[in-house]
Amino acid sequence: MKIIKLLFIVICFIGLAVTPISAFSIELLEDTCFLDKPGKAINGVISNKDDKMLAVELYAKTRTQSLDGTEFNEDAADTFLIVPSQILLQPGDQQVFSIIWQGEAKVDYELAYRLMVEEISIHKEELKLEPGQERAAKVYFLRKFARAIYVAPPEALPNIIIERATPTKNAQGKQVLDLVFANIGTKHQIIRNVELLLKPKDNLSAKKVSVKPKELEAVINILAKAKRSVSVVWPSDIPVGPVSVEYKLP
Amino acid sequence: MKILKKIVLGIIIVTFSFMGIYAASSEFSDTVTAINTLSIVGSDWTDDTDNIGVSAISDQVIGTIQVDNNDPDGYSLQFSSTNTGYLLRAGGSAALEADHIDYTIDVIDDDGTAPTYACALITTANAEQDLSLTEARTIGYADFTDSEENDHLNAAVNQRYDIKLSAAQKTQLLAGTYADTIAVTISNL
Numbered sequence: 001m002k003i004i005k006l007l008f009i010v011i012c013f014i015g016l017a018v019t020p021i022s023a024f025s026i027e028l029l030e031d032t033c034f035l036d037k038p039g040k041a042i043n044g045v046i047s048n049k050d051d052k053m054l055a056v057e058l059y060a061k062t063r064t065q066s067l068d069g070t071e072f073n074e075d076a077a078d079t080f081l082i083v084p085s086q087i088l089l090q091p092g093d094q095q096v097f098s099i100i101w102q103g104e105a106k107v108d109y110e111l112a113y114r115l116m117v118e119e120i121s122i123h124k125e126e127l128k129l130e131p132g133q134e135r136a137a138k139v140y141f142l143r144k145f146a147r148a149i150y151v152a153p154p155e156a157l158p159n160i161i162i163e164r165a166t167p168t169k170n171a172q173g174k175q176v177l178d179l180v181f182a183n184i185g186t187k188h189q190i191i192r193n194v195e196l197l198l199k200p201k202d203n204l205s206a207k208k209v210s211v212k213p214k215e216l217e218a219v220i221n222i223l224a225k226a227k228r229s230v231s232v233v234w235p236s237d238i239p240v241g242p243v244s245v246e247y248k249l250p
Numbered sequence: 251m252k253i254l255k256k257i258v259l260g261i262i263i264v265t266f267s268f269m270g271i272y273a274a275s276s277e278f279s280d281t282v283t284a285i286n287t288l289s290i291v292g293s294d295w296t297d298d299t300d301n302i303g304v305s306a307i308s309d310q311v312i313g314t315i316q317v318d319n320n321d322p323d324g325y326s327l328q329f330s331s332t333n334t335g336y337l338l339r340a341g342g343s344a345a346l347e348a349d350h351i352d353y354t355i356d357v358i359d360d361d362g363t364a365p366t367y368a369c370a371l372i373t374t375a376n377a378e379q380d381l382s383l384t385e386a387r388t389i390g391y392a393d394f395t396d397s398e399e400n401d402h403l404n405a406a407v408n409q410r411y412d413i414k415l416s417a418a419q420k421t422q423l424l425a426g427t428y429a430d431t432i433a434v435t436i437s438n439l
Binding site for chain 1: 283284285286287288289290291292294295296297298300301302303312313315316318323324328337340351390413415423425426427428429430431432433434435436437438439
């Protein structure tokens with residue numbers, strides 16, 4: 001039995017050893033460029049953990065959100081100077097890079113961007129048909145990183161409010177509470193496991209009912225000056241109707 | 251002289267007392283390095299069996315990606331296609347039926363079990379299966395405390411996802427090589 005176990009472990013090790021893994025990683029030393037700090041830059045490191053040479057391109061994109069959280073990105077090449085913006089890394093090598101803010105000297109609230117780090121395909125083996133062969137197919141993979149970066153004024157702070165709480169029915173006819181969270185502060189805020197405290201508006205003497213909706217367990221990043229809408233199943237402890245809602249973060 | 255001795259002794263006692271207080275109040279702290287690695291396991295998938303279009307492809311593993319990520323807010327994976335979800339014939343046009351095959355992908359934990367991470371930020375009702383890459387698809391994985399289980403899930407270590415491709419039979423395809431590039435983007439929140 002011991003020999004079988006040993007054989008199994010050896011086979012697993014051999015399997016791991018022969019399966020090629022091409023890996024690369026990116027780490028930012030900070031994610032926010034504070035405009036009162038010297039340099040006005042964010043620094044990071046790219047590591048090539050492949051056994052092949054790796055080529056990557058770095059560029060920045062704007063980042064905005066719609067009410068349902070869909071992210072929109074547009075080119076922000078003029079906003080940052082990225083040094084170097086193209087990197088060729090030998091196996092096992094690392095490279096430090098800087099993202100330097102080129103925009104206004106002052107901003108009123110935190111601006112959100114994405115740093116894109118994109119693999120450039122340099123090892124692509126073109127597919128060719130063998131004699132007598134009619135068709136062949138291939139799928140290539142490319143890796144990209146999209147890192148959140150921010151440009152912020154000094155002492156930026158988030159301030160999340162519930163702007164709207166509307167009883168309504170969803171597309172399936174289920175009673176839900178539509179909430180709109182608004183970040184009226186100057187910095188993004190990541191919320192999760194949000195607890196709601198509800199009270200019917202027509203009964204102000206009623207006790208607040210605490211609920212932790214499943215829909216608010218998810219991690220939600222509300223950017224500065226952005227709004228996010230979340231629809232939660234109507235809590236059974238509260239009669240359907242207008243409600244006042246407060247929230248609590250863990 | 252005695253007074254001087256007493257003063258020196260006093261200074262020594264006070265110094266040691268402060269050292270004692272300092273020692274008692276000192277704390278040990280350390281940091282865990284952030285990890286954010288995206289890997290492709292194995293080589294690019296190739297089908298040179300002359301079977302493309304002749305018969306349907308069902309849940310063919312075309313690649314395995316590995317994520318190592320310990321961001322407390324989790325991560326999301328986005329899959330997008332260079333040819334908007336087609337295997338396109340080299341030199342062909344996506345507008346011509348005979349030049350392309352539509353396909354869908356499934357993104358499945360490679361051990362076949364439920365994901366280590368609870369899924370959040372899912373953009374479609376069944377976001378991990380039958381994804382047509384006519385548009386970019388995003389799947390979110392967040393490490394959160396499950397309120398019912400009161401269980402804090404773990405960071406992703408060697409978390410592997412198999413990418414499985416399915417395509418219907420399409421016998422009217424022209425001869426040639428068919429390919430697509432799938433870009434896998436890992437994002438933090």
